[in-house]
Amino acid sequence: MQQPIVQYLDANSKMHGDANKVGLAQKDHRTIFTLMLKVRLFEERCMKLQRQGRIGFYIGAYGQEASHIASAYAFRKQDWIFPSYRELGVMLLRGISMQEIVNQIYGNSEDHTQGAQMPCHHSFRKANFVSISSPIATQIPQAVGMAMAAKYKGDKVIAGVYLGDGGTSEGDFHVAMNFAGVYQAPVVFIVENNQWAISCPAHEQTASDGFAIKAKAYGFEGLRVDGNDVLAVYEATKRAVEKARQGKGPTLIENVTYRLFSHSSSDDASRYQNKQEYEQALKCEPLIRYRNYLQEQGIWNEAWEKEISEDFKKEVDVAIKTAEKQPRPDPSTLFTHVYATSNPLLEEQQRLLQEELKERESWEEEGAFPL
Amino acid sequence: MATLNIVQAVNQALHHEMEQDENVILLGEDIGQKGGVFGCTEGLWQKFGANRVLNTPLAEAGIVGTAIGMALYGLRPVPEIQFMDFIYPAFDQIVSEAAKLRYRSGGEYQVPMVIRTPYGGGIKGGHYHSQSSEAYFCHTPGLKVVVPSTPADSKGLLISAIRDDDPVLFLEPKKIYRALKGEVPEGEFTVELGKANVAKPGKDISLIAWGAMVPVCLEAAKQCEAQKVDVEVIDLRTLVPLDVEAILASVAKTGRVVVVYEAPKTGGFGAEISALIAERAIEYLEAPIMRVAGFDTPFPYSLENVYIPDALRVMQAIKQVLHF
Ligand SMILES: Cc1ncc(C[n+]2csc(CCOP(=O)(O)OP(=O)(O)O)c2C)c(N)n1
Ligand SMILES: [Mg+2]
Numbered sequence: 001m002q003q004p005i006v007q008y009l010d011a012n013s014k015m016h017g018d019a020n021k022v023g024l025a026q027k028d029h030r031t032i033f034t035l036m037l038k039v040r041l042f043e044e045r046c047m048k049l050q051r052q053g054r055i056g057f058y059i060g061a062y063g064q065e066a067s068h069i070a071s072a073y074a075f076r077k078q079d080w081i082f083p084s085y086r087e088l089g090v091m092l093l094r095g096i097s098m099q100e101i102v103n104q105i106y107g108n109s110e111d112h113t114q115g116a117q118m119p120c121h122h123s124f125r126k127a128n129f130v131s132i133s134s135p136i137a138t139q140i141p142q143a144v145g146m147a148m149a150a151k152y153k154g155d156k157v158i159a160g161v162y163l164g165d166g167g168t169s170e171g172d173f174h175v176a177m178n179f180a181g182v183y184q185a186p187v188v189f190i191v192e193n194n195q196w197a198i199s200c201p202a203h204e205q206t207a208s209d210g211f212a213i214k215a216k217a218y219g220f221e222g223l224r225v226d227g228n229d230v231l232a233v234y235e236a237t238k239r240a241v242e243k244a245r246q247g248k249g250p251t252l253i254e255n256v257t258y259r260l261f262s263h264s265s266s267d268d269a270s271r272y273q274n275k276q277e278y279e280q281a282l283k284c285e286p287l288i289r290y291r292n293y294l295q296e297q298g299i300w301n302e303a304w305e306k307e308i309s310e311d312f313k314k315e316v317d318v319a320i321k322t323a324e325k326q327p328r329p330d331p332s333t334l335f336t337h338v339y340a341t342s343n344p345l346l347e348e349q350q351r352l353l354q355e356e357l358k359e360r361e362s363w364e365e366e367g368a369f370p371l
Numbered sequence: 372m373a374t375l376n377i378v379q380a381v382n383q384a385l386h387h388e389m390e391q392d393e394n395v396i397l398l399g400e401d402i403g404q405k406g407g408v409f410g411c412t413e414g415l416w417q418k419f420g421a422n423r424v425l426n427t428p429l430a431e432a433g434i435v436g437t438a439i440g441m442a443l444y445g446l447r448p449v450p451e452i453q454f455m456d457f458i459y460p461a462f463d464q465i466v467s468e469a470a471k472l473r474y475r476s477g478g479e480y481q482v483p484m485v486i487r488t489p490y491g492g493g494i495k496g497g498h499y500h501s502q503s504s505e506a507y508f509c510h511t512p513g514l515k516v517v518v519p520s521t522p523a524d525s526k527g528l529l530i531s532a533i534r535d536d537d538p539v540l541f542l543e544p545k546k547i548y549r550a551l552k553g554e555v556p557e558g559e560f561t562v563e564l565g566k567a568n569v570a571k572p573g574k575d576i577s578l579i580a581w582g583a584m585v586p587v588c589l590e591a592a593k594q595c596e597a598q599k600v601d602v603e604v605i606d607l608r609t610l611v612p613l614d615v616e617a618i619l620a621s622v623a624k625t626g627r628v629v630v631v632y633e634a635p636k637t638g639g640f641g642a643e644i645s646a647l648i649a650e651r652a653i654e655y656l657e658a659p660i661m662r663v664a665g666f667d668t669p670f671p672y673s674l675e676n677v678y679i680p681d682a683l684r685v686m687q688a689i690k691q692v693l694h695f
Contacts, residue, residue: 107673116671136429166429167429171432205428271406329674346666
């Protein structure tokens with residue numbers, strides 16, 4: 001039997017459930033829609049910047065805006081998020097400014113991590129948004145451990161962890177699931193099943209009927225959700241969040257969605273993706289579906305969207321211009337934050353580098369390095 | 372002979388070995404229809420089919436662990452790890468299993484497997500797409516470690532590695548994957564494992580390097596020529612087993628050594644080479660052995676150019692050794 005799917009709004013924005021059960025007020029809808037729109041607009045812009053050679057790399061959430069934003073909206077701000085790398089909207093929801101985001105993408109001297117990582121690998125402790133790592137699935141057991149720690153301390157704080165369909169194949173996913181089940185950790189696993197792990201389709205990633213079902217073997221509940229339906233994503237996540245907060249254990253949520261762009265700016269999906277499948281997926285994309293619903297509800301109108309878009313585009317322009325004026329981080333920052341306190345060898349390396357960089361300027365003037 | 376880059380040379384070696392021996396099979400993430408994220412496996416899935424080119428789920432422990440099982444049963448698997456930075460989920464399978472099976476079974480079992488993986492910086496890949504962690508693996512008895520620096524060596528060494536009966540970690544210098552082109556013999560062509568190459572002969576000082584640092588050393592050697600310093604560049608090509616003879620011969624000739632590597636300096640494989648020279652050739656040395664290496668910090672994104680050793684940094688060490 002196929003795993004059932006939680007859905008309120010179908011691809012044609014037809015309502016199939018009881019909107020009251022969802023519990024989103026008008027102002028919530030406005031916030032969620034605005035964030036989805038901003039993520040969409042910003043990421044289109046970033047792909048252009050990448051093509052123009054102004055930034056080195058970009059990886060985005062095109063098609064997954066509902067999946068990550070509506071789910072994050074179900075958490076409280078004191079809850080910790082262990083992100084994957086497609087959750088820009090979570091940071092915006094938690095008050096991170098466009099300037100902070102853009103500085104990281106440029107890796108300039110104003111980036112608070114001093115260009116430590118590639119674009120889109122953010123870290124914002126003030127938003128309880130834990131540093132993003134490239135190695136897939138490493139964040140999952142960490143989220144479980146953090147949730148166990150909160151439980152130990154008696155805090156009403158829970159963990160939300162994002163991962164992809166591909167991430168479920170790593171050992172770290174399975175050990176995390178097992179620990180979460182055994183220790184009844186207050187954690188919500190959010191699998192964004194965007195149907196692809198770079199070029200590997202989800203049906204080649206696993207032989208099971210999707211990903212929600214995997215929770216069963218670890219002794220807790222798994223829900224399959226229409227990940228392009230804001231109402232379904234929010235309602236299902238809210239249930240899981242409340243359950244975790246009441247000490248009733250973990251939940252895995254599979255948001256069924258679709259990656260509507262290549263894996264990243266470095267990939268070309270046309271090499272492996274079926275065009276018809278893509279076009280079909282495009283018809284189910286979340287922003288249009290949500291917009292139609294909100295229009296029907298009298299919450300959305302064109303003028304409102306236009307105003308948000310224009311203001312936001314201006315904000316992004318300013319952020320980019322400001323970021324581009326900043327120099328790259330000072331070479332000395334290479335040595336900060338390696339340890340809590342440095343050590344003599346490291347300090348020596350830093351000093352020697354400083355001397356070398358000074359000398360380099362004079363070599364460059366002389367045109368050749370004097371031996 | 373055709374002029375190829377390293378990606379094409381690796382691809383040619385894989386084509387050649389898969390044609391020669393049906394026990395050779397490939398497995399890895401995105402190596403199928405996409406042809407690998409760097410294109411090294413391009414056309415192989417189309418030619419040999421999904422039975423021999425396994426586009427696997429996202430799990431390095433799965434890729435290497437199953438490859439070991441296949442090798443035990445007589446296949447010659449060539450797993451690919453997409454970036455060396457992502458090899459760690461498979462670390463246990465490599466260091467505890469692949470490297471130890473022959474020894475612990477009294478020679479009953481062997482693991483003829485080649486793990487190919489791109490390593491090193493130079494593509495603005497930040498911390499997790501840039502590391503050079505060969506030292507962890509060179510510290511693993513039972514495992515061979517090969518690092519080519521030219522297209523011809525990439526083909527010749529890869530074919531030798533596939534035919535070798537021991538597990539081999541084959542590190543591909545991604546910085547020069549496409550940037551470096553060279554003539555590559557067509558068809559059957561092997562380069563013996565465990566043999567260094569004198570990339571440039573010289574008499575005043577020896578630079579010892581591997582992989583992407585070899586062209587950096589050659590550039591430094593070229594710039595030194597103008598100033599009448601004759602630099603020898605030794606390309607190790609294989610780190611385990613190490614060509615001790617070639618190293619000592621060069622040191623005996625020049626009496627001055629700089630070891631150049633991209634990994635963090637402390638505990639890097641260059642330390643092993645320095646110790647070996649100090650133990651066996653101290654009587655030839657006119658100056659201390661110097662190391663030019665990465666800093667003892669994580670590999671940075673924005674400051675990549677500051678981090679990776681370049682010709683000028685190598686020349687600065689040459690200067691110090693010459694004027695000791
Ligand atoms: C351990 C590890 N192996 C391989 C990679 C290379 N890689 C980066 S993203 C990716 C696919 C991830 O797919 P999925 O988990 O479905 O996430 P998505 O990109 O679809 O959001 C791969 C293979 C990696 N980052 N880490
Ligand atoms: Mg995916």
